Amino acid sequence: MTMKPMEVTPVPRFLAVYTMKPEALASFRSLPKAEQDAVDAAGIPQWSAWEEHNAACILDRGGMVGKTTRVTKDGVQKAENQFCGYLVVEAETADAAARLFRDHPHFNVFPGDGVDIMPFLT
Template sequence: MPRFLAVYTMKPEDLASFRNLPKTEQDAIDTAGVKEWAEWEKRNAAVILDRGGMVGKTTRVTKAGIASATNAICGYLIVEVESAEAAAQLFQDHPHITVFPGDGVDIMPFVT
């Protein structure tokens, strides 16, 4: 069965807006979101191969050297389902986009 990389994305300005909320609001969102995220993972446990995780600041390596970089990637997860459409449907109600300020989940098949 095909495997898919699901990459959680969040615009830096959306994260900044979230961090500018009063601490009590951030805590309430975090509490609700973490609970819903755990429930989502429990519902989909049979197809999750790697729970992945959230990621921090980016360091980019190029021919020119090593430098700090910015991108919208904030985490990942790996699932095994019959199609990209099936993988995408898993994430339609994901707390990353329904509770937290995430702007999307990019689904990509592994090709090797």
């Protein structure tokens, strides 16, 4: 009797994009340096703790991103959007992926406004 190999269904992957309104970033950057440093001192350990707690679900820690350059058929130009960082997680569903980010320091400590969760389709 020949045994069939068991099929392994991969766990779905999701792109998590940190968003922040440009005016919120500008407002944060206009604070005195000591106030910015105080937010960082409170938020960075919380962010690290969040990553440690969810390490089993994080496939790519991604990173924070800077100013946008957009390329179109008309050329290259500066652009503005709300994307400020990303990471890749795996979870059974989009809702499960979203639940990972409840109470995230990105919007509870830092001036971020949300995290957009999008499934990889291929």
